[in-house]
Amino acid sequence: MFLLFLSLRLAIPASAQTLGKAPSLSMVPVALVTAQRAKQTMVSLNFRIPAGYHINSNTPKSEFLIPTALKMDLPTDIVLGKIEYPPGEDASFPFSPDEKLSVYSGDFTIAIAVHPLHSVVPGKYEMRGVLRYQACDNAACYPPKNLPVNFEVKVVKEPGAHQANPAQSPHVHG
Amino acid sequence: MNRNPLALVVVALVVALGIYVGYHKARRSGASLTSHLTQSSPAPDFSLQSLEGKTTHLSDFRGKAVLLNFWATWCGPCKIEMPWFVDLQKEYGAQGLQIVGVAMDDASKEDIAKFAKDMGVNYPILIGKESVGDEYGGVPALPESFLIARDGKIVDKIIGLRGKAEIEDAVKKALDTKPGTNQTSAAASTPVFQPQR
Numbered sequence: 001m002f003l004l005f006l007s008l009r010l011a012i013p014a015s016a017q018t019l020g021k022a023p024s025l026s027m028v029p030v031a032l033v034t035a036q037r038a039k040q041t042m043v044s045l046n047f048r049i050p051a052g053y054h055i056n057s058n059t060p061k062s063e064f065l066i067p068t069a070l071k072m073d074l075p076t077d078i079v080l081g082k083i084e085y086p087p088g089e090d091a092s093f094p095f096s097p098d099e100k101l102s103v104y105s106g107d108f109t110i111a112i113a114v115h116p117l118h119s120v121v122p123g124k125y126e127m128r129g130v131l132r133y134q135a136c137d138n139a140a141c142y143p144p145k146n147l148p149v150n151f152e153v154k155v156v157k158e159p160g161a162h163q164a165n166p167a168q169s170p171h172v173h174g
Numbered sequence: 175m176n177r178n179p180l181a182l183v184v185v186a187l188v189v190a191l192g193i194y195v196g197y198h199k200a201r202r203s204g205a206s207l208t209s210h211l212t213q214s215s216p217a218p219d220f221s222l223q224s225l226e227g228k229t230t231h232l233s234d235f236r237g238k239a240v241l242l243n244f245w246a247t248w249c250g251p252c253k254i255e256m257p258w259f260v261d262l263q264k265e266y267g268a269q270g271l272q273i274v275g276v277a278m279d280d281a282s283k284e285d286i287a288k289f290a291k292d293m294g295v296n297y298p299i300l301i302g303k304e305s306v307g308d309e310y311g312g313v314p315a316l317p318e319s320f321l322i323a324r325d326g327k328i329v330d331k332i333i334g335l336r337g338k339a340e341i342e343d344a345v346k347k348a349l350d351t352k353p354g355t356n357q358t359s360a361a362a363s364t365p366v367f368q369p370q371r
Contacts, residue, residue, distance in 0.1 A: 022314060064247040064281070064289060094335075096250050134248055139334035140315035141249040144280070 022142035023053040023135050030151035033114070037122070037158045040081050040115045045070070045149060047108055047131065054103040055133040057088025061102050065134075066144050070110055072129035077120045078153070081113025094138050116155040125153050211311050213329060217242070217322045218309035222276065222300035225287045230274075230300055233326075238272040239348035240322040241341075244302065244313045246279045247289045251335035252317040256293045258338045262345055263297045269349055270324065273297040278307055278316065319344075323351035 028046040035041035049055060056065045072080050086109060088102030114127065127150060134144040211218075217240070219232045232240070243259060245252035256275075263273045277286045277299055290299045307313040310320065321330040321344045329351065330344040 064285070065250075066248045093250065096254060099250075101250065136250060137334075139251055139336075140317070141246070141251060142315055143246075143278070144248070 022145065023050045023137075024145070025049055025055070025131065025133060025135070025147050027131070027147060027149055032124075033151060033153045035078075035114055035116050035153050035155055037116045037120055037155055038118045039158065040113045041153075042111050042113055043127075043151065043153075045110045045112065045151070047104075047110070047147075049105055049108070049135070051106075053135045053137050054091070054093075054101075054105040055135045057102040057104055058085035059088060059102055061100065065101070066132070068104060068131065068133045070112065070129060070131050070149065072112065072127060072149070074114065074127055075125045077117040078125060078127075078155070079115040079117060081115050083113075084111040086110070093136075114153055116153070118158070120155050122155050122157055125155060127151050127153055211320075211328060211331070213331075214327050216326055217320060217328050218306075220303075220306045220309065222303065222306060225283060225290065225299050225301070230298060232274075232322075235272045235274065236326065237324055237353040238270045239266075239324050239345065239351065240320075241271065241273045241345060241348070242310075242320045242322060243273065243275050244278050244307065244310070244316055244318045245275055246277060246316050247281050247286060248279070249316040253293065254335060255317055255319075255341070256295060258341060260294055260296050261338075262342060266345055266349060271345055271349060275299040276302040276306065278302040278313060321345065321348040323348050324353040325351060327351075 026048045028048065030043065030045065033041065033043050055068050058067050058069060060067050068085070070083055070085075072083075074080050086104065088104060090100045091103050091105075092098070092100050110131075116125075129149040130146040131149050132144060132146050135142045217232060221229055221231050224230050232242070241259065241262070243252075243255070245255075259273045259275075263271065275290070275295065275297060279286055279302070281289075283301060286299065286301065310318075315333055317332075317335065319332045319341070320328055321332070323329045329348050332341060332344060
């Protein structure tokens, strides 16, 4: 009975339990990415928004809304290519039934291109960045937050590179 | 291994009790952020700049019923409330209502002013500070409004978007107070808008 009571207490709907509590996005861990030198490699970053919340898309419909934006700080000689944001979902909410907002909810993916230059020493590199977002639920909005983003890239030589320099070891060790 | 079912039940109950106590402790600690501001608490005084550059204190509105609204330009629900506040200010201003907006925004003063102008705001907008938000419990979600009686005591708090009627009821409750008296104790004669520090 007690356990039943406890489970009921813990099962309070998010909207009632967390009003006033800012939601936290999470990033699905990224498996080690292998990127060839002098070539662009696309990396998918998957994010999860807790149920009952939404965040603005990268292209919100009002100048005052804070867009979701990824900012990466990559190691020297690894160039950040295009960041591809998913299109926002046009949605209206009880607080603004006549207005469509461009939002993300649930799971969404941002794809980024990493381009290790020819000068990069093969090996593993840590990519770091932040995802800035601002969340709301059906009745309230929460201050903007930054979610740390990081993943590892294993840079390998371009094919044929070892043939150009036969003296160099053909094996790459991270 | 021979396990005593009763012992397993006891262990399960102890674990469940631990979770239950922890859960409630966590809830209480979250609530404690605002527990110093309860109904009839003196509203913390502050000093903030208005959009016009005028230094404004909450105590400047002594004797009036104040609806202190924390908002931001990026907050959709806040935008819905603003026309209601404009109407309420028009309707109840003569009776002593003063709506005061506090923009908890990273946007520039110019952007906030443009937003307020576009919304036709007819009440003062102040540029918020984190320290003032902290005094009011951290203001973790917007909009958040405090209804402050004429004697400077908090009579209600509204978090998130509610209906206009609910806000109006709270306004009436704040208006239906007397300046300089304590709602909860007729004997008390504490100064209004006592600074908290």
